[in-house]
Amino acid sequence: MRLIAVFAAVALVTAVSASGIAYWLNRDAVLKRAQDTALNDFRVSLTRNVSALPLGASCPDLTNLAVQVASSGLNYDVVVVDDALPGCVASSDPARFSTAQVPASLRAAVARPRETGPGNPYPYHLYWQRVNLDGPYVVGGTRVVPTGPTAYMFKSLQNERADLNTLAWSLAIATLLALIGSALLAQAASATVLRPVKRLGEAARQLGEGKLDTRLEVEGGDELADLARTFNMAAESLSAQVTELSAREAQSRRFVADMSHELRTPLTAMTAVTDILEDEADSLDPMIEPAVRIVVSETRRLSDLVENLMEVTRFDAGTARLVADEVDIADLIMSCIDGRAWYDAVEVDAPRGIRAVVDPRRLDVVFANLIGNALKHGGSPVRVKVRQTDDTVVVEVSDSGPGIPEDVLPHVFDRFYKADKGRARSEGSGLGLSIAMANAQIHGGAITAANGAAGGAVFTLTLPLTPPTAEDPDCPDRQDRAGGAGAADGAASKEEPK
Secondary structure, three states: HHHHHHHHHHHHHHHHHHHHHHHHHHHHHHHHHHHHHOOOHHHHHHHHHHOOOOOOOOOOHHHHHHHHOOOOOOOEEEEEEEEEEEEEEEOOOOOOOHHHHOOOOHHHHOOOOOOOOOOOOOOOOOEEEEEEEOOOOEEOOOOEEOOOOOEEEEEEEEEHHHHHHHHHHHHHHHHHHHHHHHHHHHHHHHHHHHHHHHHHHHHHHHHHOOOOOOOOOOOOOOHHHHHHHHHHHHHHHHHHHHHHHHHHHHHHHHHHHHHHHHHHHHHHHHHHHHHHHOHHHHHOOOOOOHHHHHHHHHHHHHHHHHHHHHHHHHHOOOOOOOOOEEHHHHHHHHHHHOOOOOOHHHEEOOOOOEEEEEEEEHHHHHHHHHHHHHEEEEEEOOOEEEEEEEEEEEEEEOOOOOOOOOOHHOOOOOOOOHHHHHHOOOOOOOOOHHHHHHHHHHHOOOHHHHHHHHEEEEEEEEEOOOOOOOOOOOOOOHHHHOHHHHHHHHOOHOOOOO
């Protein structure tokens, strides 16, 4: 549209300028030709007929002179006056023309004698002026001799005006046609430019949507063709890089999954041994007991880390599934707190009757991580508040700690992120909150982190009452269900630093 507007504006200015110049040139030429022809004929006819005027001419003689002069055939009228006959106004058409129609300036110029000399042998000359009476007229006048009558000519320019009006309409139509032609030309020109650009924009959108096989057809050798070739080269390079990165990511996922599976068997044996060592720790040599307890603690920590890695691998691979059931959210929270003996440190405001279709095991992991983090890093009392809004349930977990630093808030759900870089050897793996977020998202919900108005961190879990895709309880997903059990049991130790 901008290109069409520019073309149209240029064409309009050009056409109007050309038409205006052509009109004024033709107007001057037509009017000058008409008035010069009439004035010359008036001069010749007056010179020819005034010689027959007798001395001491009467008013009828002057009328006869006016009629004779006007009968030349050029269709003008004549008015003759004589100073010797002040009451006489001789006109070839008395009903229409008299000296009253003659402009005063023209009468004064006609009556004023000019100084004679080598370049001016005559004291009186023929003067003319264009006036508008009942239409456009040219009025000419001259005194015949110093003592003779004065004659005025009235020549209508109505025909010339009609011709000029016809010319003006023709020029206006030509201007309109030029405007329409320029718009069509601009549309045709813009199509050759904008159509490839539109295809390029559509291809870029498809490429941005992940369709890496998008390519453009290259036609010609102009700049747009070079741009299309450049786009195709960029798309080819991007596709190759994405393919390479995807392959590397798949290898990394397989490595983590394989490593986690390989570690589970020896960890199972190690866990059994550490359980026995822990039971016999009190009867061991005091020099050996601290080492035994460290081995027990680190073995359990390693076991939890392996379980978390396996859970993360399931989410990355897209194999995590919901085993959904309709449960009371308050009962699920109380079961989580009861199973971890947090009664004395947690205040619960959860009315019964808020039921939702969720995966109880996965939601228990979420509650355990949020409440466990609040107890470990925020301090008691930890408050858990549940409310229902329309078709969603909202669970808020707040603590009494100093809150989360502003620079940490955007990263609390990142994997392996810890606010205190000096606490790399903490009990937490840095995966708890990321797993909690993934479990919330698989339900169609989300978790947000913020600082409360009175201090302390506030984690808000929002879940729909019905997940977007709920698996039937009888659907086989036993490997995922069994593999995540450890994550639920050990969720209390999966914290993120605050």
